[in-house]
Amino acid sequence: MRNIGIVCEGPTDYTILKEVIDHITGESNDYVQLQPEADLTGAYGNGWKGVWKWCRDNAACKEKLMRAVEPSLDLLIIQMDGDVSRKEKIAHCLCNATKCEYKGKYHPLECDSKKEIRESCPIVLPCAEHKTSVNAYIRHLEQLIIEELQDMSDTCIVIPCDSTESWIVAAYDGLEDAEEKEDPWKNIIAKKKMYxxxxxxxxxxxxxxFKEFAIVVIKNWENVTKLCVSARAFEEHVKSHCKC
Incomplete structure (x- = not known):
């Protein structure tokens, strides 16, 4: 049994991730939801910006933070959905292809908070530096998080594409292009009253x-890893960190 901290976009992601990790490791682990905070009204809020803010603000003290939790954390999981790379301009602020007079003067999250700068943002999507593909989205966001955190010891990044819901539709529907479906929650799962x-x-x-979804995701996890490169990569990373 391990004590695992999770920094993720929202509570439904947390619900899926901890069940998947237990399945991969073959045992019930203890979990600490570091981000978002349980009431979603903490210092960082929820969503992908909350994940980025958490990484930015805790980079210098990550190791100390992991030891401060009782019992101390054995592993830290950082999750961000792949659709961030596809549709969020500020995620590309630091790309080499981005030419902006404010680049280097402000952190992208600070830029986004300034209305006059945000409205004149020169970024055009898709970014010339990142091809529109699942692998490109994953590499982009992994690098964004790595550059923010720096210290990646005992840390595992997971970038479900287009979102964690892609793993759900892969588990239920067996879609070979599950990770290429944009907004699977809106366009597939919640499209009708029943799924x-x-x-x-x-x-x-x-x-x-999502607790019901998690049961099917675990039941069909082997197929999910065949259909979703992000799920396969996550399994490999967790096994490597946990020596499974």
């Missing part, structure tokens, strides 16, 4: 529904 006999209430993601 594989599971009731979907509006567009809101509910933890109890």
């Amino acid at each position: 594989h006999e599971i009731r979907i209430t509006g567009k809101q993601k509910r933890i109890n529904v």
Whole structure:
């Protein structure tokens, strides 16, 4: 049993990730949801910007933070959805292809908070430096996180593409192009009131529904790793860190 900290975009991602990790390691682990905070109203909020802010603010003290948790953390998981690379301009602020008068003067998250700068942002998507592919999205966001954290000891990054919901549709529907579907929650899972006999209430993601999803994701995990390069990479990284 390990004590594992998770920094992720939201509570539904947390629900899926911890079940997947238990399945990969073959044992029940203890988990600490570091980000977002349980009430979603903490210092960083939720979503991908919250993950980025957490990495930025905790980079210098990551090792100390991991030791401060009781019991201390054996592994830190950082999750960000691949759609960030596909559709979020500020994620490309630091790319070599980006030419901007404010580059280097502000952190991209600071730029985004300044309305006058945000509205004149020169970034055009897709970014010339990152091809529109699953592998490119993963490499881009992994590098973004690595450059922010620096110290990657006992740390594993996971970038589900287009989002964690891609693993769900891969598990349920066996789609070979599951990771190429844009916004699978909106366009597949929540498109109708029922998804594989599971009731979907509006567009809101509910933890109890994702707990049901997690059961099927684990049951079909071998197929998910065949269909989703991000799931396969995550399994390899977790096994490497945990010596499974």
